[in-house]
Amino acid sequence: xxxxxxxxxxxxxxxxxxxxxxxxxxVVFGKSFADDLDIDxxxxxxxxxxxxxxxxxxxxxxKVNELKTVDDAVNYIVSAQS
Amino acid sequence: MTQPVxxxxxGSAFTRILSVGAARGDLDVPNDDIVGPIDSSDEWIRxxxxxxxxxxxxxxxxxxxxxxxxxxxxxxxxxxxxxEIGAVIIATISNEVxxxxxxxxxxxxxxxxxxxxxxxxxxxxxxxxxxxxxxxLVRAGTATYVLVIGAEKLSDIANPTDRTISFLxxxxxxxxxxxxxxxxxxxxxxxxxxxAKWDAVGMDRPLREAFDDRDGNFPTLRQDGQTVFRWAxxxxxxVAQHALDAAGITAxxxxxxxxxxxxxxxxxxxxxxxxxxxxVVIGRDxxxxxxxxxxxxxxxxxxxxAENPELSGGYALIIGFGAGLVYAAQIVRLP
Numbered sequence: 001x002x003x004x005x006x007x008x009x010x011x012x013x014x015x016x017x018x019x020x021x022x023x024x025x026x027v028v029f030g031k032s033f034a035d036d037l038d039i040d041x042x043x044x045x046x047x048x049x050x051x052x053x054x055x056x057x058x059x060x061x062x063k064v065n066e067l068k069t070v071d072d073a074v075n076y077i078v079s080a081q082s
Numbered sequence: 083m084t085q086p087v088x089x090x091x092x093g094s095a096f097t098r099i100l101s102v103g104a105a106r107g108d109l110d111v112p113n114d115d116i117v118g119p120i121d122s123s124d125e126w127i128r129x130x131x132x133x134x135x136x137x138x139x140x141x142x143x144x145x146x147x148x149x150x151x152x153x154x155x156x157x158x159x160x161x162x163x164x165x166e167i168g169a170v171i172i173a174t175i176s177n178e179v180x181x182x183x184x185x186x187x188x189x190x191x192x193x194x195x196x197x198x199x200x201x202x203x204x205x206x207x208x209x210x211x212x213x214x215x216x217x218x219l220v221r222a223g224t225a226t227y228v229l230v231i232g233a234e235k236l237s238d239i240a241n242p243t244d245r246t247i248s249f250l251x252x253x254x255x256x257x258x259x260x261x262x263x264x265x266x267x268x269x270x271x272x273x274x275x276x277x278a279k280w281d282a283v284g285m286d287r288p289l290r291e292a293f294d295d296r297d298g299n300f301p302t303l304r305q306d307g308q309t310v311f312r313w314a315x316x317x318x319x320x321v322a323q324h325a326l327d328a329a330g331i332t333a334x335x336x337x338x339x340x341x342x343x344x345x346x347x348x349x350x351x352x353x354x355x356x357x358x359x360x361x362v363v364i365g366r367d368x369x370x371x372x373x374x375x376x377x378x379x380x381x382x383x384x385x386x387x388a389e390n391p392e393l394s395g396g397y398a399l400i401i402g403f404g405a406g407l408v409y410a411a412q413i414v415r416l417p
Contacts, residue, residue: 040130042347045308049316061309 002081008055008074015050019043031070057081091223097216098267099417100162100227100259103155104384105148106371107139107237107253116249119242127249132346136252136372138237145176146184148255149233150191152380156229157192159417160259164193167259168225171215172201173208173232173376175405176239184233194229205283206342206404207273208232208376209256213400213412214271216260231257232376239285241302247283248303250345252372256380258417266415269329272321273410282309284405310407314348318403318411319355325399325411336362337396337416338386342403343368343378363390375404387416 003011013027022037033039039047044067048059051073057080059067067073112135113124127133139148149172157164170189177184185199204211209232216228233255240248260268283305292301318341326332333339339358341349346368353364365382374381379400387393394416401411 041308042130042311042345045312046315046351049312061306061312064308 005074005078008077011054012073015047015054019046027070029071032068093221093223094262096263096266097220097260098263098415100261101156101159101417102380102384103152103257104381105151105255107137108143109138109140110135111138120245120249131250132369133250133372135370137254139235139253145174145233145235146187149188149231152255152257153188153192153229153231156257156259162227167194167197167227167229169219170194170197170199170229171212173212174201174234175205175375176234176236177201204408205406206375207402207408207410209379210400210402210410210412214410217268220260220262227259227261229259231255232380234375234377236375239302244304246307247305250373252374254371254374254377254381256377256384258380269413271410271412272325272328275406275408279407282306282407311348314344314403315351315355318401318409319352321409321411322356322399322401325413329413333358335397336399337393338363338398340365340379340382340398340400343382344373
């Protein structure tokens with residue numbers, strides 16, 4: 001079932017917090033995973049795999065590198081759900 | 083005219099690892115010694131890989147030298163004569179020549195002649211591929227004892243400026259003797275390949291391009307770390323569970339979990355996905371040995387047993403995975 005962007009953001013923030021300890025309130029639109037949240041490539045992949053399960057979507061390996069920001073990830077997940 | 087009946091052999095119903103030997107590179111290379119060319123730091127490497135230092139071999143020490151040392155220890159500990167060995171299998175990606183095999187050389191050096199001898203090219207899964215073959219050879223009666231070695235001098239094919247894998251790599255060899263047993267000591271092998279990911283990890287270019295390289299640069303290893311990480315944890319967790327199921331045991335029955343030493347974060351996430359109990363000892367040799375490809379599992383097994391001798395006789399889940407992509411897993415009774 002498709003979720004709103006805010007719902008996906010809240011779920012994603014929880015996954016980021018679980019993996020990295022970054023506070024959920026820091027995971028907001030406009031932030032870069034690597035540059036702002038200091039999330040490395042291995043943690044990013046763990047978040048992606050957990051996001052697939054949480055949101056019921058597929059995120060291929062070649063797509064992961066394109067998800068640079070919180071906006072990229074939320075928009076992709078919302079699009080993939082619809 | 084009646085056709086004569088062919089004879090076929092049948093060997094021991096059960097097999098096991100009788101002994102393990104190890105040899106690491108003679109040089110300890112801490113992170114600080116290699117961070118310059120990759121513009122990195124000790125902290126960056128520790129955080130991303132768990133590696134503090136890696137063992138590398140001096141210029142005059144070859145992978146075959148390391149293999150010989152490890153093999154002699156394994157033969158001695160097994161209490162057999164080298165002449166009783168029917169086959170020598172070396173898993174390696176760093177033989178100095180494309181032919182002849184490293185195995186033929188090492189078989190001669192350790193006195194295992196005229197044993198069959200050949201190399202296996204299955205990268206970081208190579209040791210477990212060798213165990214699968216040795217188990218089959220002994221149970222078929224083709225050999226009574228088989229010497230399986232994982233041997234690598236990866237520093238020969240590491241690029242000091244590569245940020246994808248080279249800084250992880252170490253040199254070493256681990257060897258085991260597989261032989262007959264009174265009870266099951268090697269579970270069914272769960273193995274396979276995924277050639278759709280052929281280019282996820284491997285050499286950076288083919289040999290023929292190196293022949294035309296005026297600077298004489300040899301091909302070196304590189305990987306797509308994210309692709310490998312996802313596959314190595316979540317796909318290999320399924321393979322490991324399949325191996326446990328095929329063996330008829332659960333993770334709670336294990337004494338040790340000894341995966342290929344690719345990256346500490348792969349090992350930790352792998353253990354989490356498999357729900358390995360805290361009581362199970364996890365091989366973490368990568369911390370000070372580095373990633374030694376085909377040698378990493380027997381080296382880690384040797385260390386686990388040296389630090390926890392009471393685990394002898396217990397079950398260990400071993401799983402190798404790497405370039406191909408290829409993988410193999412077994413449950414083995416620890417020597």
